[in-house]
Amino acid sequence: MRDQRLWTWHVLAGLVILVFLGLHMAIMHLDALLGIFNPAGDHPIAWENVVARAKLGFFTFSYIVLLGAALFHGLYGLRNILFELNPGAGLRKGLNAALTAVGVVMFAFGAWAAWAASALARTL
Amino acid sequence: MRVPSEVTFRIRRFDPGRASPPAWEAFTIAYAAGMTVLDGLRRIKETVSPTLAWRSSCRMGVCGSCGMFINGRPRLACNTQISELEDLPVTVAPLPNFAIIRDLVPDLRPMFDAHVALHPYIIRDDVAEMYEPTGEYFQSTEELEHFLQFTYCIKCGCCMAACPTYATDAAYSGPMPLAQAHRYNADSRDGGFRERKAVLAGERGPWKCHYAGECSQVCPKGVDPARAIQLMKRQLVFDYLRLYTQPCPSTVVPKATEIKRRADVPEAPAPTVARG
Amino acid sequence: MLDTKNHPNRLGLWGWLGGGRWGVERYLYTLHRLTGLGLLAYFLLHIIVTSSRAWGSEAWEAAMARVTGSIFVLGEFLVFAAFAFHAVNGVRLVLVELGWAIGKPIEPVYPYRTSVHEQRPLAIGVMVLAGLLVVAGGLDFFLLP
Numbered sequence: 107m108r109d110q111r112l113w114t115w116h117v118l119a120g121l122v123i124l125v126f127l128g129l130h131m132a133i134m135h136l137d138a139l140l141g142i143f144n145p146a147g148d149h150p151i152a153w154e155n156v157v158a159r160a161k162l163g164f165f166t167f168s169y170i171v172l173l174g175a176a177l178f179h180g181l182y183g184l185r186n187i188l189f190e191l192n193p194g195a196g197l198r199k200g201l202n203a204a205l206t207a208v209g210v211v212m213f214a215f216g217a218w219a220a221w222a223a224s225a226l227a228r229t230l
Numbered sequence: 231m232r233v234p235s236e237v238t239f240r241i242r243r244f245d246p247g248r249a250s251p252p253a254w255e256a257f258t259i260a261y262a263a264g265m266t267v268l269d270g271l272r273r274i275k276e277t278v279s280p281t282l283a284w285r286s287s288c289r290m291g292v293c294g295s296c297g298m299f300i301n302g303r304p305r306l307a308c309n310t311q312i313s314e315l316e317d318l319p320v321t322v323a324p325l326p327n328f329a330i331i332r333d334l335v336p337d338l339r340p341m342f343d344a345h346v347a348l349h350p351y352i353i354r355d356d357v358a359e360m361y362e363p364t365g366e367y368f369q370s371t372e373e374l375e376h377f378l379q380f381t382y383c384i385k386c387g388c389c390m391a392a393c394p395t396y397a398t399d400a401a402y403s404g405p406m407p408l409a410q411a412h413r414y415n416a417d418s419r420d421g422g423f424r425e426r427k428a429v430l431a432g433e434r435g436p437w438k439c440h441y442a443g444e445c446s447q448v449c450p451k452g453v454d455p456a457r458a459i460q461l462m463k464r465q466l467v468f469d470y471l472r473l474y475t476q477p478c479p480s481t482v483v484p485k486a487t488e489i490k491r492r493a494d495v496p497e498a499p500a501p502t503v504a505r506g
Numbered sequence: 507m508l509d510t511k512n513h514p515n516r517l518g519l520w521g522w523l524g525g526g527r528w529g530v531e532r533y534l535y536t537l538h539r540l541t542g543l544g545l546l547a548y549f550l551l552h553i554i555v556t557s558s559r560a561w562g563s564e565a566w567e568a569a570m571a572r573v574t575g576s577i578f579v580l581g582e583f584l585v586f587a588a589f590a591f592h593a594v595n596g597v598r599l600v601l602v603e604l605g606w607a608i609g610k611p612i613e614p615v616y617p618y619r620t621s622v623h624e625q626r627p628l629a630i631g632v633m634v635l636a637g638l639l640v641v642a643g644g645l646d647f648f649l650l651p
Contacts, residue, residue: 244513246511246512246513251513252513252515324515325515326515326516326517326521327515327516327517327521328515329512329513329514329515330512330513330514330515331512336515337512375610375611375612375613376611377611378611378613379611379612379613379614380611382614393521394521394522394532394535396521397516397517397518397519397520397521397522398516398517398518398519398521398522400516416611439603440535440538440539440599440603441531441535441599441602441603442529442531442532442535443529443531443532443620443621443622444529444532446620446621446622447529447620447622449618449620451614452614452615452616452618452620453614454611454614454618454620454621456608456620456621456622457605457608457609457611457620457621458611460602460603460604460605460608460621461605461608461611463603463604463605464604464605464606467604
């Protein structure tokens with residue numbers, strides 16, 4: 107029963123990532139061509155630009171959404187690849203638990219960091 | 231155009247009674263224009279190696295028995311002209327992804343088990359009508375076209391041999407069972423989507439198909455199982471998102487008691503041969 | 507029913523790699539998997555590295571200093587290229603796997619025109635678009651200041 111649901115969410119997460127990661131890539135790696143959302147000059151990863159983005163609620167929100175969608179999409183994809191190699195029932199349970207744990211932990215950590223960075227940026 | 235007088239076959243042999251693993255064996259036989267790979271195997275068995283084993287029946291591409299791995303591609307031996315092969319010698323191995331019973335005979339039971347598990351038959355509530363029909367289940371040409379392509383499947387197993395997912399994952403149903411499940415889901419006479427969904431929503435469903443397209447490339451009957459599987463995925467995803475409701479199966483139309491003649495069709499001429 | 511000792515004959519991982527003779531879609535499938543795994547591996551490290559901004563500018567600069575150097579620039583370009591391909595091919599897969607870009611069922615008449623042929627222009631378009639994005643990224647990474 108679960109695969110029908112998980113696969114649907116996998117596709118929906120992919121579409122979410124397309125939008126948000128596409129924007130992220132454009133900001134970070136097409137800055138010389140497009141120059142968007144880098145108000146503090148040329149280098150997208152300069153601290154000033156990081157702070158400028160962290161001040162905007164839109165970026166904090168979209169980072170957290172992207173984090174969740176990408177973790178789910180990527181870990182479900184990895185689960186698919188590993189399960190297609192025919193692990194036994196015990197190993198399947200173990201992989202399900204391990205991948206879910208990695209996803210939850212990384213999401214919690216990353217979401218906290220995005221929120222904390224936003225709070226820090228607002229004091230600067 | 232060259233017509234060689236001889237052709238060499240390299241065949242993967244395996245004898246279950248012996249301890250040794252499968253091994254290649256070469257045979258050279260006389261060649262005549264128009265020989266298929268199946269003709270070659272028969273000539274080998276008749277003249278060189280009487281113990282060579284394979285499955286074949288109709289020798290004309292409709293029974294699905296002679297699926298084999300010929301020159302690196304799953305094909306029907308009876309449908310493959312030796313002259314159409316790009317490289318020689320003719321290399322014949324049993325269909326991959328199935329255990330080998332002997333020589334070129336694969337064990338197709340897992341494929342048929344998966345097929346049966348997906349209820350490949352019309353499922354309806356009106357059981358009495360199905361067994362004692364009072365009329366017919368109406369189906370328009372448009373409704374027929376939704377699934378007609380997938381009815382041409384001869385269950386040869388070539389698609390299963392070509393599928394990259396089935397190569398590693400024994401739990402995956404495979405292109406043939408899934409395409410046949412869709413053949414029935416898309417049939418307007420059928421009401422069994424829920425029964426099949428019980429299997430399709432889980433790991434035996436189409437979720438491990440990633441559209442490599444190999445199944446459709448090798449299908450000898452043009453069934454296009456890849457198309458069937460993607461159409462089925464759409465149905466299942468929309469069903470999960472509550473955007474799809476299964477249409478009611480077609481109703482019974484009573485048999486016509488009086489055949490009305492069309493106005494533009496003339497009457498038949500008088501019979502020239504007396505009856506009886 | 508025969509119960510002899512059948513010999514196993516699954517292709518295994520070779521079944522994932524068999525391409526070339528059979529169609530470009532098989533290559534796209536394999537490449538989609540490889541880029542996905544690469545992106546996932548990078549992403550997990552990326553979360554850890556970029557989270558350093560929560561601790562202020564010194565932590566951020568220290569983390570950035572650890573990932574400078576030409577090997578990292580090349581690595582990030584490969585990640586960008588992997589994303590360009592994975593995203594564009596992913597859009598193609600959404601269109602194909604939800605049954606929109608593969609054409610309607612037809613009566614098969616030899617030579618068969620399968621769904622693979624129907625979506626071939628889309629597959630070519632995907633490769634061209636991914637190539638253009640990689641070139642654009644390459645300009646930004648290596649040529650333009």
